[in-house]
Structures are given as C-alpha cells and as structure tokens.
Amino acid sequence: MKLSSVIVALLMVCSSAFAQTPPAEKWDLQKCVEYAMQNNISVRQADLQIRFAELDLHQSKQSIYPNANFSGNVGFSAGRNQDPTTFSLITTGFIFNNYTLQTSVDLFNWFSKKNTIAANDLTVKARQEGLEKAKNDVALNVAVAYLQALLSREQITLAKSRVDQTKSQLENTRKQVDAGKLPELNAVNLESVLANDSSALITAQTSASQALLQMKALLNMDAALDFDLATPPVDMIPVEALGDLQPDAVYQLAINSLPQQKVDILNVMSAKKWLKWQKAVCIQLFHYLEALEHLQIAGLQI
Secondary structure, three states: OHHHHHHHHHHHHHHHHHHOOOOOOEEOHHHHHHHHHHHOHHHHHHHHHHHHHHHHHHHHHHOOOOEEEEEEEEEEEOOOEEOOOOOOEEOOOEEEEEEEEEEEOOOOOHHHHHHHHHHHHHHHHHHHHHHHHHHHHHHHHHHHHHHHHHHHHHHHHHHHHHHHHHHHHHHHHHHHHHOOOOOHHHHHHHHHHHHHHHHHHHHHHHHHHHHHHHHHHHOOOOOOOOOEEOOOOHHHOOOOOHHHOOHHHHHHHHHHHOHHHHHHHHHHHHHHHHHHHHHHHHHHHHHHHHHHHHHHHHHHHO
16 A cells, blocks of 8 residues: 555656646747757858868968977886997996987978968868858758748648538538438548548648757757747748849849858869969979989089
8 A cells, every 4th residue: 555655646746747847948030040050060060170271271381480309218228238338248237318309491492381371271261151151051941941840830720620620511411411311422421531631630740740850950959859939920020022122133142242152262262372382392393303313414424
C-alpha cells in the first residue's frame, strides 16, 4: 500500500508539472532572422573564412622582415669518449653545450611580396563581402521558411474546415438514408470524400511539422526544442505593388548593393595580383638560370 501510494503521488506531481508547463514562445520573423545571423552554420563558416584570410594577410606582411633563429643544447657525456679539445680518448665525464644562430634576409623579392600582400588584402575584403552574402542568403531562406510554415498552418485550417463540413454532410445524409429518403450510395460517397479530406489534413499537418523542422535547421536549433512561430496580422505585412517596380532600377540597385557582385569583383582583382606574383617569380627564376649559365660558361673558359 505504501509503494502504490508513493507511485500515485509521483504521477500526480508529474501530471501537475506537465500541466503547468508554459506554452512555447512565439517567434516573429525579425527574431528568427537575428537568431540565424548569430547561429547559422553558413554564417559561422563565412566568419571563419575571414579569420583564415586575415591570418594569411598577417603572415605575408611579416614575411618582408628578416628572420633569425637561435637554438642551443646542453648534454653530459660519461664513459670512454673523445676529448673535444685534444681529440684524445678519455674516461672522464664532461658537460658539453653548443649554440646555433641562423638568420636570413631576402636581397630582392620586393615585387613578389608586394603583390602577395595586395592579393591577400583583397582576399580578406572578398571574404568580408562573402559574409554579408551569407547573411543575406540566410535571411532570405529564413523568410521563405517562415512564410512556408505560415502557409502550412493555413492549409491545416482549410483541411480541418473541409473535414468538419464533410462530417456534417455525412451526418445529414446518414439520417436521410436511415429514413429511406436517399440511397446508401450517397452516404458511401461522402465517406470516401471524408477519407480523402482526412488524408489531406494529415498531409497538411506533416507539411507544417516539416516546415518547423526546416526552420530549426536554418536556425541551428535542437529539433526537440519547443518552438513556435507567431502569425502576424495581414494588414501589417508590407506588400509593394508590382506595377510600381521598375525592372531596370531594381537590377541596377542589385548590381550596386548586393555583396555577391562585390565578392566577384574582389576575387578577380585578387587573382590579377596573384598573376603578377607568378610572373615576378618566373622572371626571377629566368634571371637566376641565366646567371647560372653565365657562371658555368665562365668556369669552362677558365
């Protein structure tokens, strides 16, 4: 009796806890877009590309300076060894150490490094514009998924109204069939229509669930998280008349403002800088081979 009472009490507590669970917070389109800007995987990847490009730019800038390396080691030798000063064999242990200092500097490689730095700088700018493009794409995808989810809800409402209407017709027809006023075939036909309407309702509910899952994927959100979308009033949705839009003006605005156009321009400029760098390397290699050939000819003449 004690165990059963404890189980009943736990069930009552759990049911009351579930009953007191607050409903899911409704997200509007603005909140969805702002959350996606911070958590979407594509936006994060674009941000990482900027960081990688900045590291390459910093490395290319540091390469113009000379570099020096200093190393050293200390060791102890015991047993029969060779004396490093007299080169005779000894059996006394001794401590030895050595130090190494290396330095290097480019005598003439300025044009190559200059073009490399310029190309990396343009790459950084292109990655920055690429981040803006990723944000625009994510915002557009979130807006489309948001509207698709709202459309799926409206389809559920329409499908429910059809099911209710068909049920009402079926009840009235069944009464008339039982009274002998209508044949049984009318009721069977309405039952078939009701089955189709019920199937359409289930399809609409499935589409709505898939739309929410797609929205969660765009937001990089856990699929099991309680999530719901707010339905804005129709009169608050701004809709611009298609007749007021000028195709040429819209196209020119897209060319001047969309990040994709800037990304393409910066990538072309960066590629030209890399081409200059490759040309500079080829010219230096040609001069090196030419100088080496002259030295060989001079050595043969001597």
